[in-house]
Amino acid sequence: MKHRSILGFLVWFVALLLLPRGAAAQAKLPYTPVVTPNGSTLPFTMKDGVKEFHLTAEPVKREFAPGMIVNAWGYNGSTPGPTIEAVEGDRVRIFVTNKLPERTSVHWHGILLPNGMDGVAGLNQPHVEPGETYAYEFTLKQNGVYMYHPHSDEMVQMAMGMSGFFVIHPKVPEQPKVDRHFVVMLGEWFVEPGTATPNPNIMTDFNLFTFNSRVFPGTDPWVVKKGERVRFTFGNLTMDSHPMHVHGYTFEEVSTDGGRVPVSARRPETTVNVPVGSTRTVEMVANVEGDWAFHCHKSHHTMNAMSHDVPNMIGVKQPAALEDKVKAILPGYMAMGETGMGNMMEMGRPKNTLPMMAGDGPFGAVEMGGMFTILKVRAGITSYADPGWYKNPEGTLAKKVPAPKP
Amino acid sequence: MKHRSILGFLVWFVALLLLPRGAAAQAKLPYTPVVTPNGSTLPFTMKDGVKEFHLTAEPVKREFAPGMIVNAWGYNGSTPGPTIEAVEGDRVRIFVTNKLPERTSVHWHGILLPNGMDGVAGLNQPHVEPGETYAYEFTLKQNGVYMYHPHSDEMVQMAMGMSGFFVIHPKVPEQPKVDRHFVVMLGEWFVEPGTATPNPNIMTDFNLFTFNSRVFPGTDPWVVKKGERVRFTFGNLTMDSHPMHVHGYTFEEVSTDGGRVPVSARRPETTVNVPVGSTRTVEMVANVEGDWAFHCHKSHHTMNAMSHDVPNMIGVKQPAALEDKVKAILPGYMAMGETGMGNMMEMGRPKNTLPMMAGDGPFGAVEMGGMFTILKVRAGITSYADPGWYKNPEGTLAKKVPAPKP
Amino acid sequence: MKHRSILGFLVWFVALLLLPRGAAAQAKLPYTPVVTPNGSTLPFTMKDGVKEFHLTAEPVKREFAPGMIVNAWGYNGSTPGPTIEAVEGDRVRIFVTNKLPERTSVHWHGILLPNGMDGVAGLNQPHVEPGETYAYEFTLKQNGVYMYHPHSDEMVQMAMGMSGFFVIHPKVPEQPKVDRHFVVMLGEWFVEPGTATPNPNIMTDFNLFTFNSRVFPGTDPWVVKKGERVRFTFGNLTMDSHPMHVHGYTFEEVSTDGGRVPVSARRPETTVNVPVGSTRTVEMVANVEGDWAFHCHKSHHTMNAMSHDVPNMIGVKQPAALEDKVKAILPGYMAMGETGMGNMMEMGRPKNTLPMMAGDGPFGAVEMGGMFTILKVRAGITSYADPGWYKNPEGTLAKKVPAPKP
Numbered sequence A, B, C: 001m002k003h004r005s006i007l008g009f010l011v012w013f014v015a016l017l018l019l020p021r022g023a024a025a026q027a028k029l030p031y032t033p034v035v036t037p038n039g040s041t042l043p044f045t046m047k048d049g050v051k052e053f054h055l056t057a058e059p060v061k062r063e064f065a066p067g068m069i070v071n072a073w074g075y076n077g078s079t080p081g082p083t084i085e086a087v088e089g090d091r092v093r094i095f096v097t098n099k100l101p102e103r104t105s106v107h108w109h110g111i112l113l114p115n116g117m118d119g120v121a122g123l124n125q126p127h128v129e130p131g132e133t134y135a136y137e138f139t140l141k142q143n144g145v146y147m148y149h150p151h152s153d154e155m156v157q158m159a160m161g162m163s164g165f166f167v168i169h170p171k172v173p174e175q176p177k178v179d180r181h182f183v184v185m186l187g188e189w190f191v192e193p194g195t196a197t198p199n200p201n202i203m204t205d206f207n208l209f210t211f212n213s214r215v216f217p218g219t220d221p222w223v224v225k226k227g228e229r230v231r232f233t234f235g236n237l238t239m240d241s242h243p244m245h246v247h248g249y250t251f252e253e254v255s256t257d258g259g260r261v262p263v264s265a266r267r268p269e270t271t272v273n274v275p276v277g278s279t280r281t282v283e284m285v286a287n288v289e290g291d292w293a294f295h296c297h298k299s300h301h302t303m304n305a306m307s308h309d310v311p312n313m314i315g316v317k318q319p320a321a322l323e324d325k326v327k328a329i330l331p332g333y334m335a336m337g338e339t340g341m342g343n344m345m346e347m348g349r350p351k352n353t354l355p356m357m358a359g360d361g362p363f364g365a366v367e368m369g370g371m372f373t374i375l376k377v378r379a380g381i382t383s384y385a386d387p388g389w390y391k392n393p394e395g396t397l398a399k400k401v402p403a404p405k406p
């Protein structure tokens, strides 16, 4: 896959040079751009044959879902930062401006480049101090889905939301063609209920788990047409593996942040366990219609905050039914006399805090949060706008029946 | 593997129809049933060519090991629920009756089926309210080891023990034949010492780790005959990966809940790290006799409760020897003036609470708990009853020798 | 790979017999010894055709990095214990003397041997009581990188540092030849700041993460010559997976503690997620010069102690800048009136406690700790001594530029 016809390359290259600067430059790309759900792609400009990108590291306000806004850190106003897309063989120049209250740097995770462009502050370059701009420049010698993130006070900066994807498309498009490719950065956060700023010192007891820094029901559905070849790339810069599970399908892992998985090494899965410090790209053909759950299979990661210090009411007689337990929050398990969160309460829960589980489906409450969304596979759609709920054909829906005879 | 002779199929099908209903119907099966240690298989009946199964979701009392009974939730009186077994190509109808105090649903994890049978309450079907019965019906288009579990308040319901295996045997038996296949559901629980009801709000600090909802020494030994081809399937619906380690052997992973691992993709291991939301099936030929430890390799997962808040006595002069530390439980590390668990104590530990490590072996205390059992490989046995302890041939036992000269 | 010429074997065997006892016996080995950074290799002697090794289990003082000494347990004065090296086909006899304050045993993790040599105390042999010596003897039927560790009170003993590598070289050397092979045991510890003894009861909230029981900046750099074929083996007997990430390269996993990964099953990675209870061996050709970070990608695992209970100061106005936060340690998040660690403080932190992040690089502070080191790849070096910092060729270093126009 390392060659393309010289003629084809020239045509494309000249076409690029003729294009206007900015987002318009991406109008006719020699690749199908990836989809960053709830996110965006970083525009580029061409300068002397080099693709130039600009990243600004800065504090951002991120709505995790309607009703909750988090004081995060990111790039260009968002967390995760915008997705960088380029083509194998490109020379890229990336300007990084630091508008954070502390110094930073950017590491290009998985990308093969000169040691001085690797971004480990102190080791490979000076720290980028607040107000400074650094330029990184290298030629892309590989293709795949990689990541960018800080390598300066990285525990804090990654916990605050600083990361993004770096997609390098192959020079020669792959066969069979991939119709749709979603890139999803996994996130773990601790935001004390009633507050808005993540605590980056938390190592294990996170309380919010995100897809591109959004939680269900704030996550966009992933819409595909029946029959399309679909890829999903998950990036993980958290503290835990996240087992990403698709319903109704099996998929195969086709690449990592180290490159392509040879066909002989592939294996079918319904869940890809994405390790920390890695990307995992899975592929499937969307040949069965429906509204399919797609989520992390760690059950606490599909819940929003507030669950972990709730007293254990299982088997305890209580006036409210079990499904009202969200509203029944008490001071907490280890509180030893604290007076609780009463003064932060608003409608039964603290301000700027989501219910543990939420989302309305066609058959009632979905009772999920966090790392959960819906893969919507439809025949006959002409756009990727949300097609609404799936209509089950006659006889294909679980149904209520009379109780069995004892 | 998708075809079998029409004649063979008819013979088997007619034979099935002629069999009486209930357990007896499983007397002559066209497959070798799996073994569910400390568990059971769900009987089925045939109705109009459809295999019918009945599951009742309900609270259950589960003895984890002699001396400890847990107030869990399960199916048909047990946790995990009974193992469903069927054959690729079968049409199955599964009735689910809800006798829990809250609503539920069942998701058929890994099984390819119509969207309306997938079991995500709210999204794919209504919740099954207490007292209601729902019918799921679909045709099995694949083979392998899958799982069933709730998809309604699933964090709570799975933490309470609700799960089971769904084994689909291939239409055409595999070659080489598998002689013995164990299916083991991994579990994580938090049961406060001195109590009996799990706390489903715990996310990381579990204190009991189970094989089919039993802890060592309450786990059955896994007995096989020397030379048999053996499979072990582990299912994981907990919050952590569990690295299942065999002593004395290497094995290969041959399938996941996504299907068969191609031979070209297999690799030898002594430990299969079972991710959350997955099954892992490993295979080996049992060609070396002995009593081989088989356990999770996370060392706290082979201990029972009470260990985690024990003050650190290492290097502290104390009247009791280190091995007596279990009896020396003090109020705990973060107790700040609490008066401890004294009033719950009985013989040095709380009621309904197991020792941290236990089990007697032929050479003394085994000092294990939790996710631990013994794989007993024997030549010349004619049943799978516990054959007792292995007798080491002359010269094959580690032995005490004089101290080396300094 | 199971045959070697009989003549070659005889020449080597006779040569071995003619060698003097002790370390000198290892002067002319039929294999390239592995490198145990910050560690050592266990000498052997030949006796009647058997390779004899001596291990003494005992308390050890281990300097994790200058400024911190830990009261650990190990073998022969060190943690991890010295690396055992032998050759496939060898018969080995290993004497284990117990100088710990409690009983122990040794399990030879991954090694195929008679049941009575497997080392699970109580099950496969008696416990080795303090003062006793046991002899283990078996013939090596495989090759690869294995481990040894206790199987008696193993949760405590492994948490205290007891483990080591057992390398079995193939009879017929592999092609292509491996030039350099590093073996690194991963460790997790909880040492309360201001103290020196690990707390083995901790299950999840560890605060020190080690390579061969050292933390950065106490970890030796891993030095290789440009063009060498290099292997890294990581062993994991902790409670968590550790995703080991190399910068500037991709590698392939070539073996586990179950044996060789077939070429058809290999896949490129930049991060190998090492599961608990396993070894993972990765291979790459060191063809790009530089000082490349090599570390666990869990961000808290590249920090030293003291970080986890620090109050969250993000966004809070404070007199000291963010980078001074290490010095600003306050009593802790859950302290509820405790008077803090003031009396243990010395220059802003407790005695015998390392800064959270440290290390000076050529461009300033590296801001790392724990499981972090530097892979130094150099052309033209003639020894593996630290070659100093890499000099970046003109035009290959990220550089400060003027701020972009708004």
Ligand SMILES: [Cu+2]
Binding pocket: A209, A241, A242, A243, A296, A297, A298, A301, A371
């Ligand atoms: Cu997750």
Ligand SMILES: [Cu+2]
Binding pocket: B209, B241, B242, B243, B296, B297, B298, B301, B371
């Ligand atoms: Cu486990």
Ligand SMILES: [Cu+2]
Binding pocket: C209, C241, C242, C243, C296, C297, C298, C301, C371
């Ligand atoms: Cu780690």
